[in-house]
Amino acid sequence: MDTNQEQATLWNGIAGRAWVDKKDVLDHLFQPVTALLLEEVCACAPTDVLDIGCGTGAATLALSQRLRGHGHVTGIDISATMIATANTHADADADASFICADAQTHAFTPASYDVLMSRFGVMFFEDPVSAFRNLRTAATAQAKLRLAAWRSPAENPFMTMAEQAAAPFLPPAPARAASAPGQFGFADGQRVQTILEQSGWQHIEIRAIDLLLTMPEQHLQDYFTRMGQLGRVLDQLDESTRQQIITAVRAAFAPFVHGDEVRFTAACWLIRADAASAT
Structure with missing residues (x-):
């Protein structure tokens, strides 16, 4: 299998289409993360920024508005x-x-960016050490790394509620290794520390943050x-099973529903690092 082929297939297929279709909902939902x-x-006063795993570009374009006339965002x-x-x-x-490419292997122009950032886009690399080593080649000598990533599934019950509530209606799913590429691939802060150290980043700081997210x-x-x-399998089921699952999952989300608004806490890591030691 080619590097990151599973992720490429997923994000150029059903997962990518879902994010495009629900762009407005997701941009609103994750706005507090984007703002942070x-x-x-x-605060780093950048002139050239790389947004890793930029998706439909919400954070990229929001930052370009902030830097208009003073910096470029890729x-x-x-x-x-x-x-x-x-x-x-x-x-x-x-x-x-925008560049359509795998940041793990893309041949970046060396020393191109003085800040590298990501909003939930760095947990999907097949070989994260290789990926962050490659990204470091794209960084200037004094570049800063600023990332947001999810903490553990246990700390983010909203994010796992649907699949848990749907589980009784579906065949058993194979257990996924905690370190496997995916939403919670960076859940272990010590593992993230090791990845960044092994790929050459310095002055690493990994801080737990909790943010209130909402949607109508x-x-x-x-x-x-x-x-x-759940979104990847629901359309493959018969209508009766689909409706049973939708009813059960909607009921499971009741603790997060407050009138006409859904609210939950996003348990994340805010990750900071430098490309090189301070001189």
Whole structure:
């Protein structure tokens, strides 16, 4: 199997299409994460930023607006589906551009970026040490790394509620290794520390943050029927099973529903590192 082929297939297929279709909902949902990350990046006074795993480009384009006239933002993602959407939403005069490529192996121009950032886009590498070593070649000598990644599934019950509630109606799913590429691939902070150390990053800081995320209740069913593991199998089921699952999952989300709004805490890591030791 080619490097990251499983992820390329996923994000150029059903997962990528779901993110494109639900772009507005997801951009709203993750706005607090985007805002935190942009504050971190802007504090570095960057001129050239790389947004790793940029998806449909929400963080890339938001940062380009913040830096307009003072810096350029390049988004990179393995999904042609999402990169096409990102390009569609970019203003003609936006200080942003997009690359459809695998950041683990892409031949970046050396020392091109003074900040490398990611909002939930770095947990999917087949070989994360190789990926972050490659990304370091793209960094200037004094570059900063600023990342947001999910902590553990146990700390993020909203993110696993759908598949748990649907499990009684589905065949047993194979257990996935905690370190496997995926949403929770960076759940272990010590593993993240080791990955960055082994790939040559310095002054690593991994801080737990909790952010309140919200979405309109009217989007909840559409969200859980399209996103994540459940979204990848639901359309393959007969209508009776589908409806049983939807009813059970919607009931399971009741603790997160407050009137016309869904609210939950996102348990994340805020990860900071430098490309080189301070001189």
